[in-house]
Amino acid sequence: MRKIIILFLFACSVQVNAQQLSYYLPANVTYNSSVPTPKSVVGHEVGEWHITHDRLVSYMKTVDAASDRVTLTVTGTTHEGRQQLALFITSPANHAKLETIRQQHLQLSDPAKSTSLNTADMPAVVWIGCSIHGNEPSGANMSLLLIYHLAAAQGKAIDELLENTVIILDPSFNPDGLNRFANWVNMHKSATLVSDPNTREYNEVWPGGRTNHYWFDLNRDWLPAQQPESQNRLKIFHDWRPNILTDHHEMGSNSTFFFQPGVPSRVNPNTPKKNQQLTGAIGNYHAKYLDSIGSLYFTKEGYDDFYYGKGSTFPDIHGSIGILFEQASSRGHVQQTENGLLTFGFTIRNQFVTALSTLEAARNMRKELLDYQRQFYQDVKTEAAAFAVKGYVFGDAYDQSRNALFLEMMKRHKIEIYENKQALEADGKSFKPGSSWIVPTNQSQFKLVKTIFEKTLNYEDSLFYDITSWTFPLAMGLPSAELKTLPALGNSVDEVKKPTGSIIGGSSKYAYAFEWDDFYAPKLLYALQSRGLITKVASQQFESITSTGNKKFTFGTIVIPVAIQSKTAADVQKIVEAAVAATGVQVYALNNGLSVSGIDLGSNSLVNTRTPRILMLGGAGTSSNDAGEIWHMLDQRMNIPSSLIELDRFGSANINNYNIIVMPEGSYGNMEKAEQDKLRAWISNGGTVLAFEGAGRFLASAGITRTIYRSADGKTDTTLMLPYNMRSDEVRAREMPGSIFEARIDNTHPLCYGYRSKTMSIFKANTLFMDQNNNPYDSPVLLSDNPLQSGYLHKSYVDKVKGTAVVNIENIGRGKVITYSDNMNFRAFWFGTSKLFLNALFF
Numbered sequence: 115m116r117k118i119i120i121l122f123l124f125a126c127s128v129q130v131n132a133q134q135l136s137y138y139l140p141a142n143v144t145y146n147s148s149v150p151t152p153k154s155v156v157g158h159e160v161g162e163w164h165i166t167h168d169r170l171v172s173y174m175k176t177v178d179a180a181s182d183r184v185t186l187t188v189t190g191t192t193h194e195g196r197q198q199l200a201l202f203i204t205s206p207a208n209h210a211k212l213e214t215i216r217q218q219h220l221q222l223s224d225p226a227k228s229t230s231l232n233t234a235d236m237p238a239v240v241w242i243g244c245s246i247h248g249n250e251p252s253g254a255n256m257s258l259l260l261i262y263h264l265a266a267a268q269g270k271a272i273d274e275l276l277e278n279t280v281i282i283l284d285p286s287f288n289p290d291g292l293n294r295f296a297n298w299v300n301m302h303k304s305a306t307l308v309s310d311p312n313t314r315e316y317n318e319v320w321p322g323g324r325t326n327h328y329w330f331d332l333n334r335d336w337l338p339a340q341q342p343e344s345q346n347r348l349k350i351f352h353d354w355r356p357n358i359l360t361d362h363h364e365m366g367s368n369s370t371f372f373f374q375p376g377v378p379s380r381v382n383p384n385t386p387k388k389n390q391q392l393t394g395a396i397g398n399y400h401a402k403y404l405d406s407i408g409s410l411y412f413t414k415e416g417y418d419d420f421y422y423g424k425g426s427t428f429p430d431i432h433g434s435i436g437i438l439f440e441q442a443s444s445r446g447h448v449q450q451t452e453n454g455l456l457t458f459g460f461t462i463r464n465q466f467v468t469a470l471s472t473l474e475a476a477r478n479m480r481k482e483l484l485d486y487q488r489q490f491y492q493d494v495k496t497e498a499a500a501f502a503v504k505g506y507v508f509g510d511a512y513d514q515s516r517n518a519l520f521l522e523m524m525k526r527h528k529i530e531i532y533e534n535k536q537a538l539e540a541d542g543k544s545f546k547p548g549s550s551w552i553v554p555t556n557q558s559q560f561k562l563v564k565t566i567f568e569k570t571l572n573y574e575d576s577l578f579y580d581i582t583s584w585t586f587p588l589a590m591g592l593p594s595a596e597l598k599t600l601p602a603l604g605n606s607v608d609e610v611k612k613p614t615g616s617i618i619g620g621s622s623k624y625a626y627a628f629e630w631d632d633f634y635a636p637k638l639l640y641a642l643q644s645r646g647l648i649t650k651v652a653s654q655q656f657e658s659i660t661s662t663g664n665k666k667f668t669f670g671t672i673v674i675p676v677a678i679q680s681k682t683a684a685d686v687q688k689i690v691e692a693a694v695a696a697t698g699v700q701v702y703a704l705n706n707g708l709s710v711s712g713i714d715l716g717s718n719s720l721v722n723t724r725t726p727r728i729l730m731l732g733g734a735g736t737s738s739n740d741a742g743e744i745w746h747m748l749d750q751r752m753n754i755p756s757s758l759i760e761l762d763r764f765g766s767a768n769i770n771n772y773n774i775i776v777m778p779e780g781s782y783g784n785m786e787k788a789e790q791d792k793l794r795a796w797i798s799n800g801g802t803v804l805a806f807e808g809a810g811r812f813l814a815s816a817g818i819t820r821t822i823y824r825s826a827d828g829k830t831d832t833t834l835m836l837p838y839n840m841r842s843d844e845v846r847a848r849e850m851p852g853s854i855f856e857a858r859i860d861n862t863h864p865l866c867y868g869y870r871s872k873t874m875s876i877f878k879a880n881t882l883f884m885d886q887n888n889n890p891y892d893s894p895v896l897l898s899d900n901p902l903q904s905g906y907l908h909k910s911y912v913d914k915v916k917g918t919a920v921v922n923i924e925n926i927g928r929g930k931v932i933t934y935s936d937n938m939n940f941r942a943f944w945f946g947t948s949k950l951f952l953n954a955l956f957f
Contacts, residue, residue, distance in 0.1 A: 672723070
């Protein structure tokens with residue numbers, strides 16, 4: 115009993131101390147009283163409540179107005195309209211010449227200018243980035259302390275720091291997720307704090323606050339940059355190219371504190387060794403500061419520096435030092451853990467202390483960091499000159515929209531791109547002027563270009579924290595090739611022009627037609643359907659006379675007959691014109707139904723398309739990331755509405771109004787027998803289910819489908835004499851973190867409409883190996899016999915993966931189930947497989 119009382123008193127003491135600024139701030143530092151404290155603006159002490167994003171913004175703007183050390187910039191807004199901020203903190207003297215400092219700092223990235231720079235007189239640039247995962251909030255709450263300290267602290271130490279550094283503070287990388295989580299924990303906080311890990315405060319409901327509005331993990335989006343939060347952030351990054359970027363995260367509550375360097379063997383080979391040496395040197399400062407407050411920590415294990423799409427690794431390919439901080443999470447206000455009571459205030463203090471240690475390291479190592487960045491780009495120039503590949507050519511002659519999406523992604527990263535002005539043959543592919551581009555390797559972004567285009571098959575380690583390959587032309591389904599000799603280049607691409615659609619041939623009183631190749635063709639089709647037009651899809655090829663000559667239309671061409679519509683020809687034309695303008699897809703006016711060759715326009719091979727009415731299952735038992743990717747594709751890309759119903763409401767929901775049910779990746783273990791029977795009956799009555807990854811396996815185990823999965827051999831190799839401490843590594847080496855595989859496709863199958871090539875690249879991040887159906891026509895996409903294109907594959911899966919089905923179709927009564935072994939919409943940039951999903955909605 116005495117021990118319990120002491121523990122309770124200790125918890126109360128910690129909580130009281132955590133509510134005072136003195137608990138966090140350095141001792142023996144005086145603060146300018148004209149700078150408001152956090153409590154005076156947000157209404158509570160730091161750590162007493164979780165900061166909501168509106169209050170966080172309010173405090174940052176208040177300090178900006180009160181201090182001549184701070185300049186605040188609104189970098190953009192999130193999906194939910196919340197402001198993203200960047201606060202530039204430095205001495206008043208530096209503020210007076212801030213643009214000059216920025217321009218001079220950027221010259222470190224230009225070998226033609228950097229040699230003349232005197233780095234002894236230049237400030238270092240440090241970016242402090244907070245809480246990209248919204249339910250890892252200690253970083254964002256720490257930013258209240260950091261801006262107050264930097265704006266209000268007085269004395270020689272702070273003056274020297276601000277004179278020698280420009281600090282960029284992003285108080286919340288993920289405003290929408292942060293606010294979602296703050297609301298959750300604050301609404302469940304008791305006046306008498308409850309530390310029981312089982313209480314609701316520490317167990318947020320699906321989808322949780324980790325992600326942004328569309329449930330994307332923004333920490334994986336630095337490289338693809340498909341979300342507005344990432345795009346807004348990248349503008350600042352490339353405007354400044356910081357020397358250090360810190361990325362403040364949280365991990366499991368029973369852990370301690372992690373800072374980089376991570377596992378030495380899990381560093382991307384494109385990262386210089388000097389980067390890791392500097393990371394280790396900076397780590398000595400973190401250790402010193404954490405030692406001073408008695409906090410436990412660890413390094414060189416658990417986390418890696420391989421995938422360049424994370425905040426702690428993206429800087430490493432830009433001559434910067436990315437630093438990951440992982441703090442054990444209180445997940446609320448105070449939680450009992452294996453290491454005792456963990457208070458929210460304690461987690462905030464560790465983040466604050468390591469932000470201060472980073473700044474001291476930057477001040478003391480300033481010249482070394484600046485010299486490293488300059489040398490990084492000088493070395494890049496040498497490496498690029500010696501690199502056998504002189505450039506990459508890419509482009510799809512049939513899909514200008516996907517071309518534009520790839521061009522936009524690369525231009526966000528300041529990559530030099532040129533128009534291809536001559537016909538090229540490379541790697542068995544043809545590239546034509548007007549629909550192809552060249553990216554030279556001899557440029558300052560050489561390393562980034564290399565990691566975007568390269569394929570990797572050899573790895574120093576077999577354990578990964580994230581995906582092992584992200585070759586973007588394969589991801590986006592764009593033909594590409596290496597160029598060993600660089601041809602004469604066309605015009606530089608300085609601004610990406612979005613494709614503009616038109617009706618070739620003007621108005622028609624007979625029919626309009628458009629091919630299915632363009633990425634936004636489904637958007638156009640749904641726009642027409644939603645305005646009440648009857649549309650048909652061609653299951654055979656045909657050739658028609660158009661205003662520009664004979665035109666061959668392939669499988670999947672959409673035809674809009676005019677005479678059968680309930681609207682006048684003039685109204686049909688207006689609807690088509692508006693939809694074309696909104697999507698950029700080319701449409702052809704056809705003036706008669708007699709084809710030059712192939713089917714005529716009255717053929718039964720022109721089949722009515724289905725207008726999708728979509729229900730997507732979600733909630734506990736499903737993956738919010740996968741569900742969010744589907745939602746984002748439908749909503750943001752294609753303007754197609756969908757209804758989300760959580761699994762625990764499926765039994766009572768009226769599902770007869772829908773013709774499509776989407777089941778994202780998940781276990782579905784909480785779907786009861788009665789709900790399974792309800793789903794089976796709905797399918798039999800004519801509904802279509804699209805089941806992804808684990809959802810497909812669930813349907814097979816429930817007896818709804820007959821899909822057979824090849825068992826993933828998880829047995830340990832007993833011939834190996836492995837020490838006990840490697841037991842978890844041996845299991846983890848069998849995981850499929852994310853690799854790219856080649857698949858053969860049947861272009862004539864409705865699920866494969868819009869693809870011209872006989873192969874496509876599939877992203878696989880699981881060990882689900884699906885046998886093809888007995889009916890060969892119902893497995894239109896199969897992995898090839900030597901499928902690995904890029905990424906890590908454990909030797910035990912080499913034979914398992916060969917010839918497996920990516921898609922299976924099974925008829926059940928009047929309906930069907932379409933099972934996908936993998937994610938067709940991965941992280942909103944895997945455009946190469948998205949039509950395998952979208953086609954199932956319409957055809």
